[in-house]
Amino acid sequence: GAGVSQSPRYKVTKRGQDVALRCDPISGHVSLYWYRQALGQGPEFLTYFNYEAQQDKSGLPNDRFSAERPEGSISTLTIQRTEQRDSAMYRCASSLETSGSETQYFGPGTRLLVL
Amino acid sequence: LAKTTQPISMDSYEGQEVNITCSHNNIATNDYITWYQQFPSQGPRFIIQGYKTKVTNEVASLFIPADRKSSTLSLPRVSLSDTAVYYCLVGGGYQKVTFGIGTKLQVIP
Numbered sequence: 001g002a003g004v005s006q007s008p009r010y011k012v013t014k015r016g017q018d019v020a021l022r023c024d025p026i027s028g029h030v031s032l033y034w035y036r037q038a039l040g041q042g043p044e045f046l047t048y049f050n051y052e053a054q055q056d057k058s059g060l061p062n063d064r065f066s067a068e069r070p071e072g073s074i075s076t077l078t079i080q081r082t083e084q085r086d087s088a089m090y091r092c093a094s095s096l097e098t099s100g101s102e103t104q105y106f107g108p109g110t111r112l113l114v115l
Numbered sequence: 116l117a118k119t120t121q122p123i124s125m126d127s128y129e130g131q132e133v134n135i136t137c138s139h140n141n142i143a144t145n146d147y148i149t150w151y152q153q154f155p156s157q158g159p160r161f162i163i164q165g166y167k168t169k170v171t172n173e174v175a176s177l178f179i180p181a182d183r184k185s186s187t188l189s190l191p192r193v194s195l196s197d198t199a200v201y202y203c204l205v206g207g208g209y210q211k212v213t214f215g216i217g218t219k220l221q222v223i224p
Binding site: 040043056106108109 | 146147149158159160161200202207209210215217
């Protein structure tokens, strides 16, 4: 079956613009996670959803970052008024059930470059 | 959340067995230990998970001592394609997991 997909794969934007990153999880997966990964670092937790409910957004850097998953499937991570420091790989993962021990399946990521 | 400590990097020759140890002194009773592998330009990929003693699958083995304060990922007879970053994660009830920096394994011909 299809894995986690993310779009766009690459995004170049100018400072101050808003961007929306999309994640399409594996069908039937209840939990969806967003991470940010800088070069040479491990994925940094941003937020996660169980179904459509955002359970934890403590990893979002500031109020320019927001995420939603309105129908419990596709999720969008939005960054408003982008800054150069937002440049990174943004990764999405999904898991079948709502447990910290569940295997997370990662998508290919969206590489964001803010000029 | 249980904090993990693992070596930043390791080198190994092809064909050797590689053991990567992760320390997690404050692991909780309901925490599992999970290892992920990440190749450059790809997302992390699940390798193996265990709770106690030993777990083996087609890719690796995971050894967990009785006190569960550490775990060792064992990769038998590594090849060049095993060059990657390996992450040790500890979690159970909490869904917010921390990846850390991981261990960069370089397999040498």
